[in-house]
Amino acid sequence: MKRVYLAGPEVFWPDARGALRRKSEITRQFGFDPAPPGDVQVPPGLDAHARGLHIGRENEKTMDGADFIIANLTPFRGPSADVGTAYEVGYMRGQGKKVFAYSDDARPYFVRLTEGYYAGAAQPDAAGGLRGPDGLRLEDHGMHDNLMLDTAALAGGGAFVALDGAPGEFAAFRACLAAAREWWAGR
Amino acid sequence: MKRVYLAGPEVFWPDARGALRRKSEITRQFGFDPAPPGDVQVPPGLDAHARGLHIGRENEKTMDGADFIIANLTPFRGPSADVGTAYEVGYMRGQGKKVFAYSDDARPYFVRLTEGYYAGAAQPDAAGGLRGPDGLRLEDHGMHDNLMLDTAALAGGGAFVALDGAPGEFAAFRACLAAAREWWAGR
Numbered sequence: 001m002k003r004v005y006l007a008g009p010e011v012f013w014p015d016a017r018g019a020l021r022r023k024s025e026i027t028r029q030f031g032f033d034p035a036p037p038g039d040v041q042v043p044p045g046l047d048a049h050a051r052g053l054h055i056g057r058e059n060e061k062t063m064d065g066a067d068f069i070i071a072n073l074t075p076f077r078g079p080s081a082d083v084g085t086a087y088e089v090g091y092m093r094g095q096g097k098k099v100f101a102y103s104d105d106a107r108p109y110f111v112r113l114t115e116g117y118y119a120g121a122a123q124p125d126a127a128g129g130l131r132g133p134d135g136l137r138l139e140d141h142g143m144h145d146n147l148m149l150d151t152a153a154l155a156g157g158g159a160f161v162a163l164d165g166a167p168g169e170f171a172a173f174r175a176c177l178a179a180a181r182e183w184w185a186g187r
Numbered sequence: 188m189k190r191v192y193l194a195g196p197e198v199f200w201p202d203a204r205g206a207l208r209r210k211s212e213i214t215r216q217f218g219f220d221p222a223p224p225g226d227v228q229v230p231p232g233l234d235a236h237a238r239g240l241h242i243g244r245e246n247e248k249t250m251d252g253a254d255f256i257i258a259n260l261t262p263f264r265g266p267s268a269d270v271g272t273a274y275e276v277g278y279m280r281g282q283g284k285k286v287f288a289y290s291d292d293a294r295p296y297f298v299r300l301t302e303g304y305y306a307g308a309a310q311p312d313a314a315g316g317l318r319g320p321d322g323l324r325l326e327d328h329g330m331h332d333n334l335m336l337d338t339a340a341l342a343g344g345g346a347f348v349a350l351d352g353a354p355g356e357f358a359a360f361r362a363c364l365a366a367a368r369e370w371w372a373g374r
Contacts, residue, residue: 014322052328056338060280077304077323078265083273084333090277093247117264135201136264141239146271151243 002184003033005063005092008072009082011038019168026170027070030177035066037088063091068098070176073145073160074167075105079117080145093152100180101153102172103144103162110140158183189371190220192250192279195259196269198225206355213357214257217364222253224275250278255285257363260332260347261354262292266304267332280339287367288340289359290331290349297327345370 004027010019020036027034040058042051063069069092073081080086081103093099105112114122114130122130122138130138143150144162153160159179165171191214197206207223214221227245229238250256256279260268267273268290280286292299301309301317309317309325317325330337331349340347346366352358 009323012323012326014318016324047329048327049329052326052330052334053338053342056334057342059335060338060342063281077267080264080270082333083267083270084335086270086273087277087280087333087335087339090274090279091281092277093274094250094278094281131201136196137199137201137203139199139239140235142234142236143239146269146274147239147243148246148271148274151240151247152274155240155244155247 001031001033002067003035003065004180005066005069005088006034006036007069007085007088008037009074009076009085010072013167022168023170023173026174027177030174030181032177032180035062037062059088060091063088064095066092066097068092068100068158068180070100070102070173070180072103072173073101073149074103075112075145079109079112081149086146086149089149089152093156098158098180098183099152099156100158100176101144101149101160102176103160104165104167104172106162106164109143109145110138113138188218188220189254190222190252191367192253192256192275193221193223194256194272194275195224196261196263196272197259199269200354209355210357210360213361214364217361217368219364219367222249224249246275247278250275251282253279253284255279255287255345255367257287257289257360257367259290259360260288260336261290262299262332266296266299268336273333273336276336276339280343285345285367285370286339286343287345287363288331288336288347289363290347291352291354291359293349293351296330296332297325300325 013019024034037059040055071089076082118132122132125131161172161175163172200206211221224246258276263269305319309319312318348359348362350359
């Protein structure tokens with residue numbers, strides 16, 4: 001049975017444990033062994049910083065023991081995904097492991113930037129692109145997020161599924177699991 | 188001579204080429220061979236999405252050929268770093284390569300969340316932590332960003348340098364290069 005690292009910002013949700021338990025249950029229904037992040041025993045007596053480093057190292061070890069990753073790249077506190085999850089996608093891809101990603105927000109990244117983050121204030125620049133009032137160029141590659149994240153999923157032969165849905169329904173997550181099951185079945 | 192991948196969101200800056208040229212010059216002054224991202228010849232005839240995938244793959248190849256990474260993790264369009272850069276930190280760390288990180292914003296992540304993103308609206312929860320009005324828990328590990336990013340730099344024996352400074356002055360970047368030079372000299 002293949003083990004999948006369940007990356008995502010659920011650890012910050014109101015019912016973090018419940019969400020990760022639910023994701024683990026769904027993962028098993030698709031025939032995979034779930035490896036959630038943050039499922040860590042922290043030794044007593046550590047200060048906050050040392051606790052953070054301990055959790056970080058444990059998450060890395062969990063990834064080292066996983067065969068592939070399914071990452072929740074739904075926008076988090078801004079127009080892009082959670083940086084911790086983005087880091088984990090890179091960590092797994094750097095090891096040559098398969099990446100499947102999903103988002104509960106179907107809007108393309110470019111739309112989240114133009115209509116969301118910049119709220120119509122981005123303007124054409126001399127090179128024919130768009131820039132925000134902060135001077136930053138807006139990426140427009142028809143992707144779900146920063147091109148490195150889309151590349152991680154697609155160039156490796158995985159998938160990036162984006163479906164509008166309530167976070168706790170896990171519709172895009174299930175679609176991702178279905179794509180992963182199909183891929184592993186074909187190996 | 189060690190080759191360093193110069194990860195960061197400079198590719199979106201108004202003078203992206205100038206900024207990356209300047210970072211490359213400074214890198215050489217510290218005795219390293221600079222490998223900037225986005226220094227890519229894109230074949231003609233590709234649509235926007237294919238161009239994005241091509242750039243993503245080329246950046247990955249550049250990382251494959253680099254010995255270590257120095258990542259600009261200055262907050263980008265929100266309280267956290269650029270997700271593309273976070274991905275690249277993970278990619279290099281997943282390959283067991285050394286991570287040095289810097290930020291031109293010295294404020295701890297927790298302060299950027301409480302005073303910046305949530306602007307005082309975060310409230311204590313039943314577990315003794317803080318939550319935003321969106322229900323999301325605020326990480327408080329005395330770190331510079333999400334704990335995975337700090338872990339990548341510190342648990343691997345690198346450094347995370349945060350100094351308030353204008354982006355184009357590259358003060359924190361230089362401090363990072365100095366730390367990297369010292370580390371490689373001790374090998």
